[in-house]
Amino acid sequence: MIFKPAAIVGVWSIGLERHADSRGFFARAFCEHEFATHGLVSRFVQCNISYNQCRGTLRGMHFQRPPAAEVKMVRCIRGAAYDVVLDLRPESLTYCGWAAFELTYENRECVYIPEGCAHGFQTLVDGTELFYQMSEFYEPGLADGVRWDDPTFGIEWPLPEPIIAERDRGYPEYRP
Numbered sequence: 001m002i003f004k005p006a007a008i009v010g011v012w013s014i015g016l017e018r019h020a021d022s023r024g025f026f027a028r029a030f031c032e033h034e035f036a037t038h039g040l041v042s043r044f045v046q047c048n049i050s051y052n053q054c055r056g057t058l059r060g061m062h063f064q065r066p067p068a069a070e071v072k073m074v075r076c077i078r079g080a081a082y083d084v085v086l087d088l089r090p091e092s093l094t095y096c097g098w099a100a101f102e103l104t105y106e107n108r109e110c111v112y113i114p115e116g117c118a119h120g121f122q123t124l125v126d127g128t129e130l131f132y133q134m135s136e137f138y139e140p141g142l143a144d145g146v147r148w149d150d151p152t153f154g155i156e157w158p159l160p161e162p163i164i165a166e167r168d169r170g171y172p173e174y175r176p
Helices: 032-037
Strands: 002-005 012-015 019-021 024-026 046-052 058-064 072-078 080-087 098-104 110-113 117-123 128-134 143-145
Touching (some): 058 080, 072 098, 072 117, 080 110
Antiparallel strands (some): 002 012, 012 110, 019 024, 058 143, 072 110, 080 098, 080 117
């Protein structure tokens, strides 16, 4: 596995170290020992799939509040997505900053998202599917989010006029 730190403290892009031959390739997608070497959480209690029928679908920016704050590991298993992580940790050196990653079926990279960061994505092609690993169980009463277009953050999304749920449109502006 190839670990690359992102511009946001504690966020990592994780690529595959492929062992290829004429049949294809083999690669380790997760290893508890390698995660421990990088000081990363490696206990995941829930896995989710997000299937998105249309290009331009935007989901986010989501997180869970304590005591169910969660680490997420997100990988695109079909199609392509513009994946965004937003730092909402007031004590962080990158507070209110964001980083974007292109996750595709072809590059098979994933993003490691620490507690206290919001996450969202916009699909770049029809039929995009993302696979999530979560360190905490979903707690509806602690689920929260910030606006995808909040001027406090200035996130630059690749496609205009996203397809977005009313819930995600309705988050109030962030007050740091």
